[in-house]
Amino acid sequence: MAALEVRDITSGYGEVQILWGVSLKLEPGKLTALVGSNGSGKTTMLRTIMGQLRAWQGQVTFQGQDITRLPSYQRASEGLVLVPEGRQLFTDMTVQENLEMGAFAPRPQPQMRRNMERVFALFPRLAERRSQKAGTLSGGEQQMVAVGRGLMAEPRILMIDELSLGLSPRLTLDLFESLRRLKNEGQTILLVEQNVAMAMAVGDYAYVMAEGRVKMEGHARDLLHNEEIRAAYLGV
Amino acid sequence: MPAQVLTSVVDGLMLGFVYGVAAMGMTLIWGVMRVINLSHGPLIALGMFGTYFLFTGLGLNPYLGLLLIAVVGLVAGFVIYGVAVHRVINAPYLSSLLATFAVSMMIIGVGTAALSTSPFNVDFSLGSVAAGPLTIPGTRLMAAFAAVLVAGLLYLFLYRTKPGKAIRAVSNNRGAAELMGIPSSRVLALSFGIGTMLAGLAGGLIATFFPFTILSGETYQLKSFVIGVLGGLGNPIGALVGGLVLGLLEGIIPAFMPVSWVPVIEFALFVLVLLIRPTGLLGGRA
Ligand SMILES: Nc1ncnc2c1ncn2[C@@H]1O[C@H](COP(=O)(O)OP(=O)(O)O)[C@@H](O)[C@H]1O
Ligand SMILES: [Mg+2]
Numbered sequence: 001m002a003a004l005e006v007r008d009i010t011s012g013y014g015e016v017q018i019l020w021g022v023s024l025k026l027e028p029g030k031l032t033a034l035v036g037s038n039g040s041g042k043t044t045m046l047r048t049i050m051g052q053l054r055a056w057q058g059q060v061t062f063q064g065q066d067i068t069r070l071p072s073y074q075r076a077s078e079g080l081v082l083v084p085e086g087r088q089l090f091t092d093m094t095v096q097e098n099l100e101m102g103a104f105a106p107r108p109q110p111q112m113r114r115n116m117e118r119v120f121a122l123f124p125r126l127a128e129r130r131s132q133k134a135g136t137l138s139g140g141e142q143q144m145v146a147v148g149r150g151l152m153a154e155p156r157i158l159m160i161d162e163l164s165l166g167l168s169p170r171l172t173l174d175l176f177e178s179l180r181r182l183k184n185e186g187q188t189i190l191l192v193e194q195n196v197a198m199a200m201a202v203g204d205y206a207y208v209m210a211e212g213r214v215k216m217e218g219h220a221r222d223l224l225h226n227e228e229i230r231a232a233y234l235g236v
Numbered sequence: 237m238p239a240q241v242l243t244s245v246v247d248g249l250m251l252g253f254v255y256g257v258a259a260m261g262m263t264l265i266w267g268v269m270r271v272i273n274l275s276h277g278p279l280i281a282l283g284m285f286g287t288y289f290l291f292t293g294l295g296l297n298p299y300l301g302l303l304l305i306a307v308v309g310l311v312a313g314f315v316i317y318g319v320a321v322h323r324v325i326n327a328p329y330l331s332s333l334l335a336t337f338a339v340s341m342m343i344i345g346v347g348t349a350a351l352s353t354s355p356f357n358v359d360f361s362l363g364s365v366a367a368g369p370l371t372i373p374g375t376r377l378m379a380a381f382a383a384v385l386v387a388g389l390l391y392l393f394l395y396r397t398k399p400g401k402a403i404r405a406v407s408n409n410r411g412a413a414e415l416m417g418i419p420s421s422r423v424l425a426l427s428f429g430i431g432t433m434l435a436g437l438a439g440g441l442i443a444t445f446f447p448f449t450i451l452s453g454e455t456y457q458l459k460s461f462v463i464g465v466l467g468g469l470g471n472p473i474g475a476l477v478g479g480l481v482l483g484l485l486e487g488i489i490p491a492f493m494p495v496s497w498v499p500v501i502e503f504a505l506f507v508l509v510l511l512i513r514p515t516g517l518l519g520g521r522a
Contacts, residue, residue: 071414071419072415073419084411084412088412089409090404090405092404101405104398104418149416153417
């Protein structure tokens, strides 16, 4: 059974339709990459999966259950976790409080201390900054808090929107290394990423979106080496 | 400083603590959900009547009565939020302003019909405490003490407990809070409940030393605005400090000019702060 299955989703903002029948499937324990040029609808897709945007048509199935009409906080409580584009930290709260909020749901709550140590092991810099307000951190550190906060929820599925956006190449490498480690621990991941080459390198499976539709899907390595796709959709 | 002025200053300060509690309620609601609660004043007045009926009717000690006022205030806040505020929470400011104004009119309408507008008085005294040239009424001292206690408890709640932190998270970024599994609508209801509770407590305390009518809350609502802006709207600690500043001014001003100048100076200060430091003297948001 797929960890998450999205079937024929249409959605948009107000009257404006953005997604035109998108279907995706996440296999448990795999890293699935979702790529496509700016404005192709990736963020809109993630927001619809989370229920922040209403699906006009289609179905979202999570662990075999139809969650298409569930409010987003309940999806999050169930372990469907999104690290949103632009980080969306609680900027007036400390790093530690941000991480605590990640473990708000009853399911991850009992393991909060242990998971926080895990996050600090993954991002040692956050341990030093734990009492600092999240809004005062550098961009890279903020992204670490955003990912760490997501991990505190003990995600059954971790979705990350633009992991490397605005980060230095050095930090991007570090974060991808952390991601690879998470994957090796068996974490199911959906990664939206501008840096297509890197996404494909860590990804098992990939979807290429354009103009609100899935134009291509396949094993990440095959897609990356397909000249036609590279030229048409990946711009690499 | 002549003893009379000193007494007036200390009096003002004591009162300032209570203003702080009233303002905390208003500023908490603003900070969390960006709603200016125009029913804040009438809710303060209901707190005053709460003390009156519990004391005069049931003979309950006013400070014990406050516990009951707190619980009823919390529940009343949930109900007002659910009935009047939730449906307009994502609408433009004017809608929530009108919604809370409607609640205000209902309370004042029913209150005027049932309680008239002639003043009530809680006949309760704790004597007074003399310290050197100062004489402080016991009820004022107790009110200041209770206000500090309430402010301290609110701080502990917001910074040390899980629901308190959830309130701060929703206030900071509601969308992100939902992504953490925080049911933000319930958190908003809780915040409105606590804001209403604080209004009731402030009223309940004021009733132990001032006479009042169902219309008396309006003054304190206006003061809460001024204080909120002084201390930074959305900042409960700033509200307490702002309350003290206002109380102090009210103690000092009458020594130098007619009492009728007090509101003039308060609102001049209000406008000045808005012009120079719109985030408040202590900076905004919890
Ligand atoms: N809040 C919004 N309101 C209206 N249109 C939006 C909004 N957010 C995004 N869009 C539009 O939706 C389309 C897809 O955007 P998005 O999902 O953010 O793409 P991507 O994440 O792939 O860059 C774009 O044309 C964008 O202009
Ligand atoms: Mg995007």
